[in-house]
Amino acid sequence: MPNFCCKILANFTAMEQEKIDNFTEKLKTAFNEGNLVKLTLSKLRAKENDLQKITITPVRLKAGLKVNFVYSYKKRDITKNYSLDESLDLIKNGLAEDFLSADMYIVGENVKLLIDKKNVAKLLIKKIDLPKPVSLNHNRIKERAIVTQDNIWLREVGITNAAWQVKHEMKDKYLQINRYIELLQPEIERLEKKDHLTVVDMGSGKGYLTFALYQHLTNSYYKNINMKGVEYRPDLVDICNRIATKAGFENLEFLQGTIENTQFADPDILIALHACDTATDDAIFRGISQNASLIVCAPCCHKQIRKAMKVENEFSSVLKHGILEERQAELLTDGLRALIMEVFGYKTRVFEFISSEHTSKNIMIVGRKVGINEARKAKVLEEITAVKRLFGIERHYLEDLLNM
Numbered sequence: 103m104p105n106f107c108c109k110i111l112a113n114f115t116a117m118e119q120e121k122i123d124n125f126t127e128k129l130k131t132a133f134n135e136g137n138l139v140k141l142t143l144s145k146l147r148a149k150e151n152d153l154q155k156i157t158i159t160p161v162r163l164k165a166g167l168k169v170n171f172v173y174s175y176k177k178r179d180i181t182k183n184y185s186l187d188e189s190l191d192l193i194k195n196g197l198a199e200d201f202l203s204a205d206m207y208i209v210g211e212n213v214k215l216l217i218d219k220k221n222v223a224k225l226l227i228k229k230i231d232l233p234k235p236v237s238l239n240h241n242r243i244k245e246r247a248i249v250t251q252d253n254i255w256l257r258e259v260g261i262t263n264a265a266w267q268v269k270h271e272m273k274d275k276y277l278q279i280n281r282y283i284e285l286l287q288p289e290i291e292r293l294e295k296k297d298h299l300t301v302v303d304m305g306s307g308k309g310y311l312t313f314a315l316y317q318h319l320t321n322s323y324y325k326n327i328n329m330k331g332v333e334y335r336p337d338l339v340d341i342c343n344r345i346a347t348k349a350g351f352e353n354l355e356f357l358q359g360t361i362e363n364t365q366f367a368d369p370d371i372l373i374a375l376h377a378c379d380t381a382t383d384d385a386i387f388r389g390i391s392q393n394a395s396l397i398v399c400a401p402c403c404h405k406q407i408r409k410a411m412k413v414e415n416e417f418s419s420v421l422k423h424g425i426l427e428e429r430q431a432e433l434l435t436d437g438l439r440a441l442i443m444e445v446f447g448y449k450t451r452v453f454e455f456i457s458s459e460h461t462s463k464n465i466m467i468v469g470r471k472v473g474i475n476e477a478r479k480a481k482v483l484e485e486i487t488a489v490k491r492l493f494g495i496e497r498h499y500l501e502d503l504l505n506m
C-alpha cells in the first residue's frame with residue numbers, strides 16, 4: 103500500500119473489530135468461490151490525502167488468481183496486484199487507518215461497511231441480483247496485435263496507465279486500434295514484398311493509428327520503413343514527435359502541413375483516417391497521383407455531395423427527410439470515391455471499420471492498385487455517370503482533383 107500521509111490510527115472496540123472481521127471474511131469467501139465482483143474503499147479519514155479511493159477486483163494472471171488494486175489519486179492511477187492474504191492485510195489496515203467506507207459487490211449481495219469518525223462501524227447487507235464476473239470464467243485474455251506491456255507510445259498517448267493497463271475510459275479506443283491493425287493485416291500481406299516501405303498518414307491527429315501501424319509494420323514485416331504523419335495542428339505534431347522519440351521509433355516523423363499541399367514521391371501506403379469532408383478526397387487524390395500501392399481512408403463528414411445533389415425524380419419524396427438525405431449523400435460520396443479509385447486501377451473494398459455502436463463514422467475504403475483494362479474502365483465510367491445523373495450531381499470533388 104502506498105505510504106499515505108497524515109495517518110490516523112483507528113482504535114476499534116472488540117464489537118467494531120468483529121464487524122470488520124465479518125466483512126473481510128465475506129470478502130475472502132467470495133474471492134475463493136469466484137464470487138467477488140468489486141470492492142471500493144473510499145471516504146478518506148484525512149481530507150488532505152491525495153488518494154481518493156481504491157478499487158479492488160479479482161484478476162486472473164498467468165500466476166493465478168490475484169487481487170488487483172487500483173489506487174486513484176487526484177491526477178493519476180497506480181495499479182498493483184496482490185495475493186489474497188496480502189490484500190486482506192492491506193484492506194484491514196486501510197480500514198483502520200485511512201478509509202471510512204468499504205462497498206463490496208459479490209454475487210447476490212452488496213455488503214457495505216461504514217465507519218464513523220468515532221470508529222463506530224455499521225455492516226449493511228443487501229440482496230441484489232448480480233451475476234458471476236464474466237472475465238473470471240475465461241482464463242485466457244485475447245492476444246491483441248498491439249501489446250500493452252512495456253509499450254511506451256500506448257502509455258504516452260494515454261491509453262494505458264503506469265502499470266501498462268488499458269484505462270477504463272480508453273477501452274474502446276484500444277479495441278479500435280487493434281481492429282484497425284487486424285483489418286489492414288491481409289492488405290499488408292498482399293503488398294509486393296520489398297526491402298523498404300514508405301507510409302504516409304494524412305491528418306494523423308494524435309497519432310494513435312499512426313503509432314500502431316508503425317509498430318505493427320516494424321515488428322512484423324519491415325525493418326526498413328519510412329513513415330510520415332502529416333498534420334496541420336503544430337501542437338499535435340510536437341507531441342507526436344516527442345512520443346515517437348521516446349518510443350524509439352526512429353523512422354517515424356510527424357510534419358506540420360496540409361493534406362492538400364504535402365506531396366511524397368511514390369508512397370507504398372497512404373492513409374487518411376477521419377479527415378473531414380473533402381480532405382479525404384485530397385488524400386485519395388495524393389494517393390492516386392503518386393501511385394500509392396494501397397490507399398486506406400475512413401471518411402469523416404460528407405458535405406460536398408449533399409450540397410451538389412439535385413434530385414428531381416421519384417427519390418425526392420424519400421429525401422425530403424434531412425437525415426435520409428444526409429445518409430444518402432454519405433453513401434453516394436463514398437460509393438463514387440470507390441468507383442473513381444477503380445477507374446484509376448484500384449481494386450476497392452468498402453466496409454464497416456468499427457461497430458456503429460461506437461461511432462457513425464465507421465466506413466473504411468481500401469483501394470489496392472492492381473491496374474484496370476480499357477473495357478472495364480469504360481464500364482466504370484458509365485456507372486459513375488449513371489449514378490450522378492440519378493441524383494442530379496454534376497461533379498464529385500475528387501473528379502475535379504483528378505481532372506476527369
Ligand SMILES: C[S@@+](CC[C@H](N)C(=O)[O-])C[C@H]1O[C@@H](n2cnc3c(N)ncnc32)[C@H](O)[C@@H]1O
Binds near residue numbers: 305307309359378381
Ligand atoms: C478527426 S482527426 C483524426 C486523426 C487520426 N487520423 C485518427 O483517425 O485518429 C482529424 C485530424 O486531421 C487534421 N486535419 C484535418 N484536415 C486536415 C488537412 N487538410 N491537412 C492536414 N491535417 C488535417 C485535424 O487537425 C485532425 O487532427
